[in-house]
Amino acid sequence: MTTKIQQVGLALLTAGLAFASVPAGAATEADVEASFNPYQGGFPSFPGMAPGLVINKANVEQFKDAMDAGQYLAVKNGWTEMTVGPTTQFTLTKYYIDATRTNLNKAKLGEKTGQISGFVAGRPFPEEPQESDPRAGEKIAWNYKYGINWGDNAAIYPFYWKYRNMTTGQVERTLKFNFHFLNFKHRVQHAPVPEVTPNPSELFRGIYLTVLEPQDLKNTQLLIQRYEDDLKFDDAYLYLGFQRRVRRLATGQTTDAFLGADIMIEDFEGYNGRISDMKWTFKGTKNILMPYYNHNELKLADDLKEPDGYKFVDFGGQGGCFPNITWQLRKVYVLEAVPVNPAHPISKRTLHIDAQVYNINRTLIYDRKGELWKTFTIGKSHPDHHLPVNKGTGIAIDDSFSVVDVQAKHCTTGQFKGQVDPKLNPPSLFQVQNLRGGD
Template sequence: MTTKIHQIGLALVTAGFALAAGAATEADVEASFNPYKSGFPSVAGLTPGTVVNKANVEQFKDALDPGLYQIVKNGWDEIKVGPTTQFAMDKFYVEATKKNLNTAKLGAQNGEITGFVAGRPFPEEPKADDPRAGEKLAWNFKYGLNWGDNAAIYPFYWKYRNMTSGQVERTIMFNFHFLNFKHRVQHAPVPEVTPNPSELFRGIYVKVLEPQDLKNTQLLIQRYEDDLKFDDAYLYLGFQRRVRRLATGQTTDAFLGADLMIEDFEGYNGRISDMKWTFKGTKNILMPYYNHNELQLTDEFKDPSGYKFVDFGGQGGCFPKITWQLRKVYVVEAAPVLASHPVSKR
């Protein structure tokens, strides 16, 4: 029996762009934040309304990432194609990128950066002949706008489902909090919180609200500005009523019995220096971008604000019922520096 986990909550996807040799210009910034100004990407036969399923997946294989291709080929889910839309980037983040253009520089070794203030550090198009293009894209991801200078996501649900039977084995409700101490672009104090004697970049705090046996379990991650320093992480186990400091290796352990590691949060929640980053090229593929209110939403969770969550379907009810957009992406491979890491590559 295979148990899978899916997350129900607010997800924002960030894209990164890198600086090639030579100074970036405001035209590069414009192209970085408005990639579809001259037209949207296209693939023959793949138009809004198309449904990619097991019967036609080979026709559109090049427009799917390998994992998604395998899911559709297995018949676990089908992909509904929606129109590609231009999502406007936050103006404060764009302005910070322009103001601090060309100030960020890579250091001598992977994980070192100097001169970065705020915004997108490397806004130029990545180049295949730039050996550190992948690393620059990784820094763009780390310093992406994502959820902003600070945020709370509540309620945030995890459902543990048996992918074969669809049986819900457990539901956990969280309260997530994020705070950027440095490189802030909109909310006071800008550009950083002071005093900050420990030179922290970001804080992540997670609290379990339900179910009763896990209630009050809490996780605190303190990430340093210096990427070469290991995070400080602390776990409070409500049922034991004690706090313990997490060893570095425990960020790659299963979290609360899920298939997820702490390192998996937000797609990648580790250090730049933990991985070797390789730029593999530019592609047009289907990505999970959508307009929330146009989707099939569920009434399962009665949120007092009236917010409704995206519904799930597919094999075992493990896949979100969303539309996918054809978008320009940069493919980056991240291979762990340590051979003991449980993931061979991302």
């Protein structure tokens, strides 16, 4: 018969062995739950802030700490106003969450930035980032790269860009595109799972776009092929319809203004480069206003017509450079990305990454002198308040963008018709041989 002391000792020993079976620093099921539902303890609040509040030049100081520096500048200068909406859950697809659980703690960082091993699918590092962890920024970057932006495959079909003079409001140029996205590997939902085969080049992801209008750019096409090995440079190809030839882009050309816009290829989706191209630093967690909303509840634009009656997000403010949307107070990770290449045209990006969705929705871009150059907004609609094809997908829908050059007083705005539809994205679209097919 054991004594009371022996029973207590045995219980402590059992508990100790159980604890020892979980590696130090390993993510737990509770970490997964908190990562995908950061609001399980309630939504964030800010003194004096409630849905319906309009933040403008007159009251912006009161709410300065609830917005990033670039958005504060825009409101303070009277360029735009912000309407606060209720914070809501953007619950991601169960397939991605389940993949995270199944593959918990398999992903490991390599010795060099850009090296990872053991990753299968889902969110590789779901544990809460800590500023004391010197590689926390790198882990956040991997969570973004292997995130669920557009899911396994989706299209923006069509996609309007407008180049605007911020001082006069003149729309200098309107481009109409189709954009396509496909994950070759780490797929979780749409067949084929887990990867597209054959894939002899070991590609991770492809982006393909074609210009539909205006006539002088019609049939211009861009193909970006990102390799599974992050240390390999992306392949990028441009087909210019008027030249009728495909040319491979030099690595540096991804940081040029794309087709004369205020955006570079490296800016696509918030950041469209390699992990190894940047030095990543986690700058902390904040609750700030983010461009998350329900598309169908906004006052939408009437100037662009779609056969199915779909309406695009409208723009207003100074020069028509700012989306007419509502903003949610959300949990955000602040991440600094400094280019490794000293010849890079920017000194750093400050990325504001939504803690639940892990997409980049507010970016501040600084010039070589360290001064604020551009601010970048990517608006997100809840999929259940968008097109019928997106309902129930668990994919937060990219729905509007605005890149504002605060130095040149110029902007490029984007209006999306995003569709999570595998049929629009056959793997053949993402091959170099496809680029001449539009002639």
